[in-house]
Amino acid sequence: MPPPPSSATLRPRPKRPLDVPPISPPTQPRRDIFAEVTVLVTLSRATTLVATSIAFATLLLVPPRYLEPVYGNVLPSLNFQHNFFCAIFVGALSGALIWFFTKDPQRGSSPIDFFLYVCLDLCALLLAISPSTYAQMFTFSSQWGPIWGSTVTQFALVYPAAFFLGLANFFAYTPRSNEVNVRLQTRVFYLIMHINLILLFTNTLWTFTRDITGHSCQQLFGAGLLISAVVALFKALLRTPRRQGRENKPKPIQSNDPSMIMSTPLWKLAFLFFPQFITILTAIFNHQSNPQCATSLTxxxxxxxxxxxxxxxxxxxxxxxxxxxxxxxxxxxxxxxxxxxxxxxxxxxxxxxxxxxxxxxxxxxxxxxxxxxxxxxxxxx
Structure with a gap:
């Protein structure tokens, strides 16, 4: 007869622990690049895109044709586009230097918007005032010769306008204080989208402008008026109540807030929209008194x-x-x-x-x- 089991043999076998999957650390939610791009779509960038497209469609086509009675069809177009885009690049590089030496993350976007509409106002004013210099072009054409004469004329008007466009586009692309969390690849994607939209709108407006026969003088100061109107709308929208945040709640506005257009003194409004007033007067003068802008013989x-x-x-x-x-x-x-x-x-x-x-x-x-x-x-x- 076998001996009775001892207490050691009656001890229960330890249970094997179940295979529990390891607890993974909490993962960050996946960030959508298209959702981040919407943060970069601002009023200032949209204004710059529209104004740049109007200016490109006019400046790349009309100035060589406007100089044709003085220098012919060929000479005003020599190296014109290369010089134009070089002026754009120099303007953007100058904007980068200004931003690098004066940047302050705590100051917000108000100074950037100020530089932006000043550059666009100067570009519109140069476009509107350019037909007034036709008499001087005949004088300097005999001094500078057929090749350098057209280039010097473009350096006085067209290339400065391109320079201010480069400044404006760089100031529009500079990061704001509420965009510190936007990734670099998102900014690169938005920059590519911004350039492609400018090229698309420019090509569309260029085709439309090219189909309009004649009236290059009206196209010059007309483009200046359009850009000036876009900038005026931008200035007005900067000083109106806007909705902020995802809750879509209006920001509380005090009745005496000096940043709002309804509370701004009249003399400040006159100073704010003074470039638009000068642009309109210049366009009226060219339309009424400039013989080159007349549609009939005078x-x-x-x-x-x-x-x-x-x-x-x-x-x-x-x-x-x-x-x-x-x-x-x-x-x-x-x-x-x-x-x-x-x-x-x-x-x-x-x-x-x-x-x-x-x-x-x-x-x-x-x-x-x-x-x-x-x-x-x-x-x-």
Whole structure:
């Protein structure tokens, strides 16, 4: 008979612990790059995008065509786009230097918005005032020559406007105090989106502007008026109550808050919108008093001291098309011109074509000479 089991053998077998998965640390919620981009879409950046698109569509097309009566069709376009984008880059680089030496994370976005609309106001004013310099362009064209004359003219008006656009776009892209948590890849994505939208809107407006035949003067100060109106709307919206936060609750506004437009003194409002007032006055002056901006002939087009008389003219995308007479005691001819090219013409006294003079001189050059001829035959040629 086997011995009874001892207490040691009756001890219960220890239970094997169950396989419990390890507790993972709490994970951070996945951040959506598109949700972060919405934080970067602000009023100042939207204003800059619209104003830059309007300026690009005008400045890349109209100024070379506007200089055509002075310098022709080719010379104003030489290296124009390269110089234009270099001015944009220099403006953005200057903005980076200004921001680097004056940045203060605690100051918010008010100084940035101030620099922004000052740059856009100057760009609009340069566009509106540019048709007023047409008489001076004729004076300096004889001093600087055909190549440097157009470049110097663009350096006085177009390239400074491009410089201010570069400044404005950099100031619009600088980080605000409420954007410190936005990741770098989100900023890069927004920058690419910002550039693509500018190119898209510029191409659309450029196609629309290119289809408009003529009236380059009106397009210049018209673009200045549009940019000035966009900036005026931006200034007004900066001083109106806005909703903040995700709860969509309006921010409490005191009736005597000096930052609101309804509580701003009248003299401050006049100073704030003074650039818009100057731009409007400049556009009105060019439309009423500048003969280059007139859509029809005026007495200022035909001066008594000039040997030429303009009978009719119209502006196209290739330059000015005009009918001009050279009065006696000159050659007494009537010409149809497109810019600096002669499309046709007649002698007023006889009605013969003026191209006969060109044909006769060209025929002498095109006659093929014989190589091996005698002395008598050579004398006949």
């Amino acid at each position: 007495p200022r087009h035909n001066l008594a001291s000039s040997p030429y008389r303009i009978l009719a003219r119209t502006e196209s995308i290739t330059g000015w098309i005009s009918v001009v007479e050279e009065l006696p005691p000159g050659r007494n001819i009537r010409l149809l011109r497109a810019g600096h090219s002669i499309l046709g013409g007649i002698f007023r006294a006889t009605g013969d074509s003026v191209f006969g003079a060109f044909y006769f001189m060209e025929a002498v050059r095109l006659v093929e000479r014989k190589r091996n001829v005698g002395v008598g035959e050579r004398a006949l040629q």
